[in-house]
Amino acid sequence: MEFRKNIETLLNNFLETREDLFLIDLKISAADDVTVILDGDNGVTLQDCLDASRAIEFNADRDEHDFSLQVMSSGLSEPLASPRQFKKNIGREIEVMLQDSTTIEGELDKVDDEKITLILRYRKPKDIGKGKVDVEEGKEILYSEIKKALVVVKF
Template sequence: MMNKEKVKGLLNNALEENSELFLIELKFLADNKIYVEVDGDTGVTLKECIRISREIEHNLDREEEDFSLEVTSPDVANSLKVKRQYTKNINRILEVKLNDNSMVQGVLTKVTESEIELKWKAREPKPIGKGKVTVNKSAIIQFENILEAKVKIIF
């Protein structure tokens, strides 16, 4: 039986060495596979993933348990999972899918304990006369109303 508490402790020690890093997900999968996803306020280097991996591996006894370990950083295509990821992405464009399946896209301008704020520009018909005018829009969205949020990568 995999000692999950020991793995968590080793992982926490490894993360504490760099205050910019934070855990996204720790999963114990079939066949003693340990999956660790970490992020950092300014991203995660391969070097840091290797350091965390070694810190866990070198303190677990392979004689006792055979295991495989994967330490990875989030894929940009994945949805944001923890609040600190939102904070890290302030001033970037987010595509947010709400619980009612509607979509909102805008620049993430603010993150609080319970909500985020997005701002964007929209073209709307002029209140008087013909033609369109560009207006600034914003939305405050509660975390509980977010189905998924992804950073929009613009090339």
């Protein structure tokens, strides 16, 4: 437990110097393999990962505790986990799986500390007559309702 606290302290000290970066996940395996996943308001560069790695590596006592370290950026395959991550993806299409396993896809429009708002675009039959009409509506989703949210990659 002391080893984890030491790594957390070193990482938090680094993040205090870089307010544009934030921690997504810190994993420490039973074999002391340390994995740090970072994200940033403007993305994460290779240099950002190197700087974080050095902040931990150069300040941890290897004689006291031997470990391996991997620092990486949160990729597109990683779920969005914090309001800060949602904010940086405003305007992008995201797919949200709710706690009841239903899935909603839409454009991320607004983000606050309690919920997100998606713009849903679809076609539905006209109320009167034949044919369909385009519909655009906002849908608010509380973070507590979200099981997983991913950015949709379109080519």
